[in-house]
Amino acid sequence: MKSIGFLGLGIMGKAMAVNLIKAGFNVTVWNRNPAKTDELVALGAAHGSTPKAVAEQCDLTFAMVSDPEAALAICQGKEGVAAGIGEGRGYIDMSTVDDTTSQAIARAITQAGGRFLEAPVSGTKKPAEDGTLIILAAGDESLYQDALPAFEVMGKMSPYLGEVGQGANMKLVVNMMMGGMLSIFSEGLSLGLKAGLTGDQILDVVGAGAMANPMFAGKGAMLLNENYTTSFPLKHMQKDMRLAVALGDKLDQPMPTAAIANEAFKQALKAGFGDEDIAAIYKTVK
Amino acid sequence: MKSIGFLGLGIMGKAMAVNLIKAGFNVTVWNRNPAKTDELVALGAAHGSTPKAVAEQCDLTFAMVSDPEAALAICQGKEGVAAGIGEGRGYIDMSTVDDTTSQAIARAITQAGGRFLEAPVSGTKKPAEDGTLIILAAGDESLYQDALPAFEVMGKMSPYLGEVGQGANMKLVVNMMMGGMLSIFSEGLSLGLKAGLTGDQILDVVGAGAMANPMFAGKGAMLLNENYTTSFPLKHMQKDMRLAVALGDKLDQPMPTAAIANEAFKQALKAGFGDEDIAAIYKTVK
Amino acid sequence: MKSIGFLGLGIMGKAMAVNLIKAGFNVTVWNRNPAKTDELVALGAAHGSTPKAVAEQCDLTFAMVSDPEAALAICQGKEGVAAGIGEGRGYIDMSTVDDTTSQAIARAITQAGGRFLEAPVSGTKKPAEDGTLIILAAGDESLYQDALPAFEVMGKMSPYLGEVGQGANMKLVVNMMMGGMLSIFSEGLSLGLKAGLTGDQILDVVGAGAMANPMFAGKGAMLLNENYTTSFPLKHMQKDMRLAVALGDKLDQPMPTAAIANEAFKQALKAGFGDEDIAAIYKTVK
Amino acid sequence: MKSIGFLGLGIMGKAMAVNLIKAGFNVTVWNRNPAKTDELVALGAAHGSTPKAVAEQCDLTFAMVSDPEAALAICQGKEGVAAGIGEGRGYIDMSTVDDTTSQAIARAITQAGGRFLEAPVSGTKKPAEDGTLIILAAGDESLYQDALPAFEVMGKMSPYLGEVGQGANMKLVVNMMMGGMLSIFSEGLSLGLKAGLTGDQILDVVGAGAMANPMFAGKGAMLLNENYTTSFPLKHMQKDMRLAVALGDKLDQPMPTAAIANEAFKQALKAGFGDEDIAAIYKTVK
Structure with missing residues (x-):
């Protein structure tokens, strides 16, 4: 079994590292604020002094940090991952970063x-804790094979998708x-309510048919209760939609529905709902 | 147990009537082309000579015909349902008709x-045979209560939604x-394929997350195989989207995403794909 | 010179009839509220007692009333135009009515x-007074030829466009x-202002180029002064956009830009600006 | 009168430099391919050996090159403008470049x-020859004042718009x-033609009203003749629309109409019309 380093113990990273430890991996952890490592050390992890030190000691080093700047910072510099990684060892960045940073x-x-290997994930806190993330891996294929046992602990699926990017x-x-x-769900719900149907009727019917999906069930209940507790911030969704439309631009792929949904999210952003859950788009639609 | 009439033995109506007979209801059937009644009579149904005759004999008469004109025709005239229905008996039209006709x-x-009671259904041949239609009932509430045992045989859910319409x-x-x-699914799939991902990768990832739904799974496989065998004709979907946008107009509900998806379906219609499955929208998007 | 009848003396109709009288036509006027005929009689017009009486006496009868119901009412019934018109005389309805009414x-x-002949006009009070309306004539072509001298007094152009409709x-x-x-003008102006340009700079540059047009100049000045005095009510524009999109639906013509602009006007309608000028769309865009 | 340098003698630059020479300015010209300077030297211009040499000799140096790379190249390096400009002299880049390059x-x-000073222009070959460009100046205000006499020769308006960008x-x-x-013009024209109106009727009516503008007149005639001779390449328009939508994204300004028109131009690009005139959008709309 490969030795594993884990950099970044925020909400996501901590849950993922805990799962690796519990699964029996030999894990060395590092975090910018070292206090956060205590809990993991108590579970059996070793403590690494710097990203460089972790990368030197471990066969595979995983990272899960909050933004592109942090992802770049732990990699570069005298104490960064690149300084310690050496021949043949592997680095798997699971943070969500833009293309240039990656x-x-x-x-x-x-x-x-x-x-x-880049390996951004789809899923938030709960799937991280449950080990049911969707891991989107791309880059060095031999490293993907080496990382697979760890991916299988952290996620429910982890396809290999090709080259970095x-x-x-x-x-x-x-x-x-x-x-x-x-966006279409918010419009449909608004239309139905204005026509005199009840929210429960609409959710029940939608939930019984070919369109039934966990997101409509979950967000639908939130909308009807006017509960917009953030699990995926609206501003991040708008950023991703903007990047998707820009990718379409680059690839000559017209995407009118995505472009208009992006404008709908911008409307919600302009209305001040950027830090609320993506479900808050409903507030500007209804 | 109420006696039941059933008018219209097309693909849908026949399957529904068969289920009622098998469930033990006392069923009298009528069809414009009487040859089609033979199979049901063999299963135990009685044969009614006209819509009027069926409505006179049965406590509850159901109809499932192919279009608004047929729905109106079997109801009106000397031999129509209205001529036979009399005090207190019930008529449940399960055909899909426009508001004016209803x-x-x-x-x-x-x-x-x-x-x-109007009771249009969501679902096609297979759910009709399996008794898993979604029945959208509205109108006389006492009649709804009387019809419920029959609805429960024909469908998996049949909420009462309020007044006619x-x-x-x-x-x-x-x-x-x-x-x-x-529409957004077709755009996303097109974008991913142009970016170099494979269709299977995309369907797998979408199918594992919060958006997973039977329609994406089913239509997605069709798209990747360029199979547009009609189960729901694209022209009917475009008509419904147009009517939904028009309803939004009437109710002062802006619906930009629906309006643009409607234009996407119009594009597919203009390209000549109206009689293919709704999945054929992909052909003008990709 | 043909004798002329004129029905309907509202803001538009009165200005148009005055121009006909001043041009030397022999004009008989009628209005639902007869007090409004006095001023025209003073200018030399005769007074007709009913639409029927006017249609009986005049070679050509023009009408300019406020809505489809009024247009239908003056035409039908015992005292309506149809009761008096007889063989060979002509009726020209210049009101804006829907297709069914026409x-x-x-x-x-x-x-x-x-x-x-149907002959709706483009232009409001000022062009009616100045005799510079745009008259959109369609229907009987011999009647069009007969009406042309009068059209030339009332408008600056009056093309013959084909059959009724x-x-x-x-x-x-x-x-x-x-x-x-x-809609695009409002978005561009909003974008420029947020980028730090001034409204005057934008209007000047737009006004100097290939896009320069009287509407941008006029509405642009209104927007910058937050003046939405109604010359064309926003709700009527939204109705026309809706009907245009519906016509596109009927003719298999996708129109995504029109569909989205229609939704933008609906947004303004929903915000309560329906009775303000069409320029008020800017208030929901900015 | 200030001495003037002019860098870049393509279609636009040559016409602009000729106008400056004819207006009596003392002009030194440079072009990457020196053969193009002959014609201007024959008209009285001096020949500069490098961008650096021109910038050293002239009070004001103007540049008009074809793309951001060229604009950067003539400015940087041992023989670039920056190497020669020295204290107090001025550089006015009239090329169209992106924000980062500027x-x-x-x-x-x-x-x-x-x-x-950045001073991109609105207008193509003909206005460049006629001295009727619209010059959009921004940057050093004292330089703007110095450049104004030259701007007045090259353009019909040249407002000062603020800081660089x-x-x-x-x-x-x-x-x-x-x-x-x-985009809306193409849709309207398509709708009218499908409804049975003629193109000339539509252009005449539009040309007589408040929307009348030189672009509709010019492009309208092109569309009806299926003539898409390039004066403004469609791909450049799509690029500008994309950048405008991106600017809206940055400034939290939703712009659904612009976003959808951008998608319409992308559709035309995908269909292979990128090098034709912007009017070619009509080919994918109709």
């Missing part, structure tokens, strides 16, 4: 002799579908 | 002393959501 | 032996272009 | 002690309006 990290790691592309495809669905 | 039928029946409204709400979903 | 009036007149179609085409232009 | 050029010039922003605002107008 390419920069890939270059830094491969130039240092390491192997690189394809993980991010898949995430855009998935999220733009999600945004478009939420 | 109101005209409701008037004819109630003026003749009968009770009326609400069954049709629910169907528009459901179908516009379906159309919008199919 | 066809009903055409039938009533031609069945009574008269000739019929084409006048109304042209009006929809023109108004949907106008609505779309206003 | 900022990079501004930095290079000001760090070298020079003054900088505002010239480019104005161009996006203007072009997105133009694109939206062309």
Whole structure:
């Protein structure tokens, strides 16, 4: 069994690392704020002093940090992953980063002799805890094979999608579908309510047919209760829809429905709902 | 147990009547082309000579015909349902008709002393055979209660939605959501394929997440195989989306995503795909 | 010179009739509220007691009333135009009516032996006074020739557009272009202002280029002054855009830009700006 | 009178430089391919050996090159403008470049002690020859004052729009309006033709009303003749619409009409019409 490093112990990263420890992996953890490592050390993890140190000691180092800047920072510099990774070891970045950042990290790691895989995830806190994330892996295929046992602990599926960039592309495809669905769902619900149907009737009928899906069930209940507790911030969805439309632009793929759903999310952003859940798009639609 | 009449033995109506007979109801059938009644008589049904005769003999008469003109024709005239229904008996029209036709039928029946329920269904041949239709009932509530045992044989759910017209409204709400979903799905699939992902990868990832739904699974497989065998004709979907947008117009409900998905279906119609399955929208999107 | 009847002396009709009298035509006027005829009688017009009486006495009878109901009412009934028109005389309805009403009036007149022309106008009070309306004539071509001298007094152009219905179609085409232009103009102005340009700079640059047009100049100045004094009510524009999109539906012509501009006008309607000028769309865009 | 340098003698630049020479300015010209300078030298211009040499000799140096790469190249490097400009002299880049390039050029010039103005133009070959361009100037205000006499020779208007970037922003605002107008115009024309009106009727009526503008007249005639001779390439318009939508994204300004018109231009691009005139959008709309 490969030794595993884990960098970044936020809400997501901590849950994922805990699952790896419980599954019996030999895990070394590091976090910018070292206090957060205590709980994992208590569960049996080792403590790494720097990203470089972790990458030097472990066969495979995973990272899950909050934004592109942090992802780049832990990789570069004197104490960064690239400085420690050396020949043949592997680095798997599971953070959600833009294409440019992902390419920069890939270059830094491969130039240092390491192997690189991007592996952004679909899913939030609960699936991270339950080990049911969807892991979108792309990059070095031999590293993918080595990482698979760990992926299987953290997620319910982890397809290999090709060269670096394809993980991010898949995430855009998935999220733009999600945004478009939420937009048409909000319009349909608004229409039905104005026509005199009740929200429960609509959700029941939709939930019984070919369109039935967990998102409509979950977000639908939230809308009817005017509950917009954030599990996926609306501003992040709008950013992904914008990037998806831009990718369509680059690939000569017209996408009128996505473009209009993007404008609907912009309307919600302009109305001040950016930090609420994606379900808050309903507030500007209704 | 109420005696039941059933008018219209097309693909849908026959399957529904068979289920009623098998469930032990006392059923009298009528069809414009009487040859089609033989099979049901063999299963134990009685044969009615005219819609009027059926409505006179049965406590509850159901109809399932192919279009508004047929629905109106079997109701009106010397040999029509209204001529036979009399005081207190019930007529349940399960055909899909427009609002004007539904109101005209409701008037004819109630003026003749009968009770009326519109009950359009969501679902095609297979759910009709399996008794898993979604039945959208609206109109006379006492009649709804009387019809419920029969509904429970024919469908998996049959909510009571209020006054005449609400069954049709629910169907528009459901179908516009379906159309919008199919439009964003087609765009997302096209984008992913152009970005170099494979169709199977995309369907797998979508099928594992919060958006997973039977329609994406079913239509997705069709798209990847360029199979557009009609189960729901594209031209009917476009008609429903147009009516939904028109309903939004009437109710002051802006619906940009639905309006644009409607234009996408019009594009497919213009390209000559009106008689193919709704999935053929993909051919003009990709 | 043909004798002329004129029915309907509202803001538009009065200005048009005054121009005909001043041009030397022999004019007989009628209005539902007869007090309004005094001013025209003072200018030299005769007073007609009913629409029927006017149609009996005059070679050509023009009408300009406020809505389809009024247009139908003055035509039908014992004292209506159809009762008086007789063989060979002509009726020209310049009111803006829907297609069904126009066809009903055409039938009533031609069945009574008269000739019929629909001639809705583009332009409001000022062009009516100045005799610079755009008159969209369609129907009986010999009547068009007879009416031309009067059209030339009332308008600056009056093309013959074909059979009854084409006048109304042209009006929809023109108004949907106008609505779309206003929508993109409002978005462009909003974008420029948010980017830090001034409204005057934007209007100046737009006004100097290939897009320069009287509407942008006029409405642009209104927007910058937050002045939405009604010259064309927003709710009427939204109605015309809806009808244009519906016509596109009927003719298999996808029109995504028009469909989305229609939704933008619906948004303004929903916000309560229906009775303000079409320029008020800017209030929901900005 | 200030001495003037002019860099870049393509279709646009040559016409502009000729106008400056004819107006009596003392002009030094440079072009990457020096053969193109002969004609201007024959008219009285001096020949500069490099961009650096021109910038050293002239009070004001103008540039008009074809793309951002060329604009950056003539500015940077050992023989570039920045190497020669020195204290107090001015550089006016009239090329159309993106924001990042414009900022990079501004930095290079000001760090070298020079003054900088961006001044992209609206208008193509004919206005360049006629001296009727619209010049969108932004940057150093004292330089703007110095350049004004030359602007007045090259253009019919040249407002000062503020800091570097505002010239480019104005161009996006203007072009997105133009694109939206062309999209709704194409839809309206298509609708009218399908309804049985003729193209001439539609252009006449539109040309007589409040929407009348040179673009509809010019492009309208092109559409009816199926003539798509390029004066403004469709792919450049789509790029500008994309950038305008992206600017709206940055400034939280929803722009559904612009977003949909952008998708319509993408559809035309996908159909292979990118190098034809912007009027070719009609081919995918009709």
